[in-house]
Amino acid sequence: MNTEYSEIYLSAVIGRSVINSRGEELGLLRDLIMVPGEVFPEVSHIVIKGRMGKMLLPWSEVSLFTHVVISAAGVAPPGLCAYEYREAEILVRRDLLDKQIVDVDGAKVVRVNDIKLGKLHDKLCIFSVDIGFRGLLRRLGYERFGDSVARLIKKNIPNTEISWEYVQPLEPHSSKLALNIARNQMNEIHPADLADIIEQIPIKNIKTVLENIDPETTGDTIYELEPEMRSVVIGQMDAEHASDILEEMSPDDAADVLADLSEETAQQLLGLMDDEEKEEIEELLVHEEDTAGGFMTSEFLTLPLNHTVGAAIADVRRLAGEIETINYAYLLDDAEHLEGVLSLQDLLAAKDDELIVDIMEDNIRSVNVGDDPEEILETLTRYDLTAVPVLDEDQRMVGIVTVDDVLAHYLPRLVKKRG
Numbered sequence: 452m453n454t455e456y457s458e459i460y461l462s463a464v465i466g467r468s469v470i471n472s473r474g475e476e477l478g479l480l481r482d483l484i485m486v487p488g489e490v491f492p493e494v495s496h497i498v499i500k501g502r503m504g505k506m507l508l509p510w511s512e513v514s515l516f517t518h519v520v521i522s523a524a525g526v527a528p529p530g531l532c533a534y535e536y537r538e539a540e541i542l543v544r545r546d547l548l549d550k551q552i553v554d555v556d557g558a559k560v561v562r563v564n565d566i567k568l569g570k571l572h573d574k575l576c577i578f579s580v581d582i583g584f585r586g587l588l589r590r591l592g593y594e595r596f597g598d599s600v601a602r603l604i605k606k607n608i609p610n611t612e613i614s615w616e617y618v619q620p621l622e623p624h625s626s627k628l629a630l631n632i633a634r635n636q637m638n639e640i641h642p643a644d645l646a647d648i649i650e651q652i653p654i655k656n657i658k659t660v661l662e663n664i665d666p667e668t669t670g671d672t673i674y675e676l677e678p679e680m681r682s683v684v685i686g687q688m689d690a691e692h693a694s695d696i697l698e699e700m701s702p703d704d705a706a707d708v709l710a711d712l713s714e715e716t717a718q719q720l721l722g723l724m725d726d727e728e729k730e731e732i733e734e735l736l737v738h739e740e741d742t743a744g745g746f747m748t749s750e751f752l753t754l755p756l757n758h759t760v761g762a763a764i765a766d767v768r769r770l771a772g773e774i775e776t777i778n779y780a781y782l783l784d785d786a787e788h789l790e791g792v793l794s795l796q797d798l799l800a801a802k803d804d805e806l807i808v809d810i811m812e813d814n815i816r817s818v819n820v821g822d823d824p825e826e827i828l829e830t831l832t833r834y835d836l837t838a839v840p841v842l843d844e845d846q847r848m849v850g851i852v853t854v855d856d857v858l859a860h861y862l863p864r865l866v867k868k869r870g
Contacts, residue, residue, distance in 0.1 A: 583611025747850030761803030
């Protein structure tokens, strides 16, 4: 085989004539069939659209492959045959071009605008995907024009390509590919960025993305989604998986997610949870949404009144991984009435043998379960707190509201006002 090419873009060859060794046209290049290779995916066949329909030509029988002409070896290549659709087959143009890639570095979804092919060990391989504006101009035939305009304004149009080493099929062995960069890096993306990604990809691919991140990150990501999108995402998961994810979330976050689902779905998921988690979430769900009870989490750090500072610090270390917000420790009596509060700063600054009741703050600021967001925010800001305890009708401590929960209530409104 005497195939002439070094690197060439798919957009430069699609639609080109495919001729035999006499120069007779067999048809136009329609697509390339991709198979796994040693380093990069390799082209096993080219698909030609001729007068008799689509035909397949093995790559081994291609003698010339350029952006001007593509030639088969011989007059009547023995491998030339009618093309028949096979479900597991991956066609480069049909299945890769215009598909979406999760750009891990930019934490966004981008589109494949072109594909760079190249020679490796006498094979035609998929080297990289072009996700940039230059690739789009090339597809449209305006690359030179774009360069001319860019020179006039003294700018460059960069090449934005991602090597195939970092690209993987989102759904292995599927002919309907979406693409994903380094699935093992998905856990490193912040849940807020992952939520943005999920809101951009096709709904049918959401389940696959979620299966590639750990349950805790999945829970945080679902919480970051817009309420209407939460229902869509939960709907993509089987009920057992969804309930497992909710169990990994903090009770207040899980309650927020369930509150956005239909009553039937929420009850189904609650029914699949362990009794302890289920009970905690159900206690939160009884409160009105825009009240301290609706904002609070039932996870907070408590310490026995008779503890020394040393013993208290040991408890904090032991429980630090289990409680989301641990800026303060609360001291309760046997009836769960709040007797005092300690900041971690005060605790760490005290001597190990001191009793915590001697250093606790007993002039405690708190809110009631029915207080509205304005009242909670006023208490947090007036006393410069990052979390405030919540008391029920019997003055028992039932949770805490953190400053970020209250800000999350106000920020979307600020964004809307800017719009």
